[in-house]
Amino acid sequence: MRVGILGSGLMGGKLGTLFARAGHEVVFSYARSEEKLKRLASAAQGKARAGTPAEAARDADALLLAVHWSRVGEVLKQAGDVSGKVIVTCSLPMNADNTELVVAHTSSGAEALAEMAPKARVVCAFNTIPSEVLFGVFEAKGKAAAPSLLYCGDDRTGKRVAAELIRDVGFDPVDAGPLRNARYTEPFAMLVAHLAYGGKKGPEVAYRFEWWGK
Amino acid sequence: MRVGILGSGLMGGKLGTLFARAGHEVVFSYARSEEKLKRLASAAQGKARAGTPAEAARDADALLLAVHWSRVGEVLKQAGDVSGKVIVTCSLPMNADNTELVVAHTSSGAEALAEMAPKARVVCAFNTIPSEVLFGVFEAKGKAAAPSLLYCGDDRTGKRVAAELIRDVGFDPVDAGPLRNARYTEPFAMLVAHLAYGGKKGPEVAYRFEWWGK
Numbered sequence: 001m002r003v004g005i006l007g008s009g010l011m012g013g014k015l016g017t018l019f020a021r022a023g024h025e026v027v028f029s030y031a032r033s034e035e036k037l038k039r040l041a042s043a044a045q046g047k048a049r050a051g052t053p054a055e056a057a058r059d060a061d062a063l064l065l066a067v068h069w070s071r072v073g074e075v076l077k078q079a080g081d082v083s084g085k086v087i088v089t090c091s092l093p094m095n096a097d098n099t100e101l102v103v104a105h106t107s108s109g110a111e112a113l114a115e116m117a118p119k120a121r122v123v124c125a126f127n128t129i130p131s132e133v134l135f136g137v138f139e140a141k142g143k144a145a146a147p148s149l150l151y152c153g154d155d156r157t158g159k160r161v162a163a164e165l166i167r168d169v170g171f172d173p174v175d176a177g178p179l180r181n182a183r184y185t186e187p188f189a190m191l192v193a194h195l196a197y198g199g200k201k202g203p204e205v206a207y208r209f210e211w212w213g214k
Numbered sequence: 215m216r217v218g219i220l221g222s223g224l225m226g227g228k229l230g231t232l233f234a235r236a237g238h239e240v241v242f243s244y245a246r247s248e249e250k251l252k253r254l255a256s257a258a259q260g261k262a263r264a265g266t267p268a269e270a271a272r273d274a275d276a277l278l279l280a281v282h283w284s285r286v287g288e289v290l291k292q293a294g295d296v297s298g299k300v301i302v303t304c305s306l307p308m309n310a311d312n313t314e315l316v317v318a319h320t321s322s323g324a325e326a327l328a329e330m331a332p333k334a335r336v337v338c339a340f341n342t343i344p345s346e347v348l349f350g351v352f353e354a355k356g357k358a359a360a361p362s363l364l365y366c367g368d369d370r371t372g373k374r375v376a377a378e379l380i381r382d383v384g385f386d387p388v389d390a391g392p393l394r395n396a397r398y399t400e401p402f403a404m405l406v407a408h409l410a411y412g413g414k415k416g417p418e419v420a421y422r423f424e425w426w427g428k
């Protein structure tokens with residue numbers, strides 16, 4: 001697949017790198033500097049290049065939206081027409097201080113995004129794990145049992161694409177239902193962030209759902 | 215410990231049974247009928263009896279609050295003075311149809327409860343797993359790795375008691391921080407409910423947090 005990264009920060013930079021290593025063609029866009037994008041692309045050890053959001057979006061089979069919530073409108077504008085595009089968002093609707101969700105309970109960031117990009121196939125994924133755990137899980141692929149990764153959305157194509165990307169980076173995709181359930185996955189992401197950054201065990205945390213016999 | 219069960223339905227009935235099996239003295243209260251309470255108490259295979267909420271609260275080291283959200287006010291009133299009592303709540307703030315959280319984002323059911331019982335030591339726990347998984351996990355105690363169970367609260371004594379109860383029923387207590395983080399655990403509970411009751415794998419689902427090397 002061709003995967004466009006909108007927002008090449010901690011999550012976008014790492015996920016783009018792993019998507020490239022998993023064999024996808026990646027365009028990194030929207031970082032603090034052009035140099036950072038080029039550095040990411042050349043370090044990714046795969047088919048990766050730097051580009052603008054519009055270049056990242058062009059011909060992309062999937063777009064990863066990984067910018068701060070305050071920049072979603074701007075990056076979408078720069079990306080241009082996203083009709084029919086699969087957008088996998090891991091952008092939590094946080095305030096400027098990153099202390100609180102600004103959209104929740106009766107809506108979610110993912111639903112708000114779907115309103116901003118009504119013709120795109122929005123999937124909410126990669127928001128419930130810290131970036132720090134990505135490489136450890138990826139490197140253990142096939143050797144250890146894969147941790148879970150929740151995704152939700154209303155579009156079948158989008159969900160299929162998101163599940164494939166989740167599997168590619170070493171996680172087990174867990175279907176959390178319709179996009180409205182981002183109302184639950186986004187607060188859960190806040191909780192995981194608390195465990196990752198507020199505890200003593202370090203930020204490399206993931207989670208696994210398990211079904212038990214009666 | 216003496217544990218009073220306020221609300222002996224699916225969660226309260228099963229947890230009270232397991233607390234009794236783990237060696238605690240249990241009083242079951244507040245079910246649809248006096249008969250149900252007596253049946254629970256005699257089936258619990260331990261020190262258990264039926265009582266009123268006031269009897270459940272009297273001399274209790276911990277109270278498990280497991281009623282529907284719409285009944286919290288009433289059961290607290292029946293329980294009487296809960297000053298200094300540890301209240302472990304697994305009551306999600308759901309509407310009458312059990313379809314939506316009625317308190318969230320800028321507050322949580324657990325915080326609202328702490329306002330209703332300002333002198334009690336409120337801990338939010340046992341809300342993030344379905345009752346169906348309890349016996350399977352309990353029976354595997356010591357044989358399989360314990361799944362996680364999130365709890366949060368502002369009172370140290372309360373949290374210590376809750377962690378012990380969590381351990382007693384076979385789970386690994388994971389400290390989710392202050393009571394305000396119930397804003398995140400309660401929506402997560404909704405998500406787990408979706409996986410338990412909305413999927414094909416059945417309701418016996420639990421979760422585990424895992425720390426990965428870099």
